[in-house]
Amino acid sequence: VKWTEQERTSITSIFSSLDYDDIGPKALSRCLIVYPWTQRYFGSFGNLYNAEAIKTNPAIAAHGIKVLHGLDRAVKNMDDIKGTYAELSILHSEKLHVDPDNFRLLADCLTIVIAAKMGNGFTPDIQSAFQKFLAVVVSALGRQYH
Ligand code: HEM
Numbered sequence: 359v360k361w362t363e364q365e366r367t368s369i370t371s372i373f374s375s376l377d378y379d380d381i382g383p384k385a386l387s388r389c390l391i392v393y394p395w396t397q398r399y400f401g402s403f404g405n406l407y408n409a410e411a412i413k414t415n416p417a418i419a420a421h422g423i424k425v426l427h428g429l430d431r432a433v434k435n436m437d438d439i440k441g442t443y444a445e446l447s448i449l450h451s452e453k454l455h456v457d458p459d460n461f462r463l464l465a466d467c468l469t470i471v472i473a474a475k476m477g478n479g480f481t482p483d484i485q486s487a488f489q490k491f492l493a494v495v496v497s498a499l500g501r502q503y504h
Contacts, residue, residue, distance in 0.1 A: 359494050361436055368487035372472065373433045378426045381475065385468040386422030387412045393463045399456055425464070432495050440498045447502035458500035465492040 361369075390397050391409045400406060403417040412418060428446065435442040450456040469488060473480040 365487040365490065366436065368484050369433060369491050372484065372488060378423050381471055382422035382426035383419035384471045386425060387418055388467040388471060389464045392467065396460050396463065399454060429495065439494050440501060443498040444502060447499050450499060451503045458503050461496040461499045465496050
């Protein structure tokens with residue numbers, strides 16, 4: 359994957375102004391609400407009974423923050439996202455048995471939450487850089503599936 363300077367700057371700037379504690383929980387809970395079948399992986403996370411329960415579930419919030427910090431590693435290693443996520447891919451595949459289609463669903467929810475937060479700042483250029491970044495992340499996370 360090749361990145362233009364503008365794409366690198368866009369990605370770095372999105373993440374440098376990101377409120378992890380706000381965006382992480384919102385993105386993960388949105389995914390669980392909009393795509394309810396993704397709840398099956400979080401059976402040990404307590405009450406996911408309805409949208410309100412999901413949005414106020416502290417285990418979900420904590421995990422959303424953890425996932426966003428997982429993305430930090432890709433931002434810091436933009437030239438080797440595949441290698442950076444080799445282990446995380448194996449974890450999601452062999453241990454967690456997460457269907458890799460779900461990576462894209464979570465990525466889409468994250469895009470929507472960030473767009474809502476950034477408002478007019480989420481320009482088409484920013485969006486295209488961000489979606490490219492997430493597409494590379496999704497592909498890297500799905501690499502170790504067989
Ligand atoms: C665990 C990142 C997508 C389900 C994790 C961990 C990270 C992470 C960093 C912690 C790993 C560890 O403890 O060593 C990501 C990233 C994703 C992603 C960056 C995509 C952008 C998903 C999706 C699902 C999922 C889509 C399911 C729908 C899980 C589960 C765990 C986990 C069930 C273990 C949670 C626990 O029991 O503590 N993920 N993940 N992940 N992930 Fe993901």
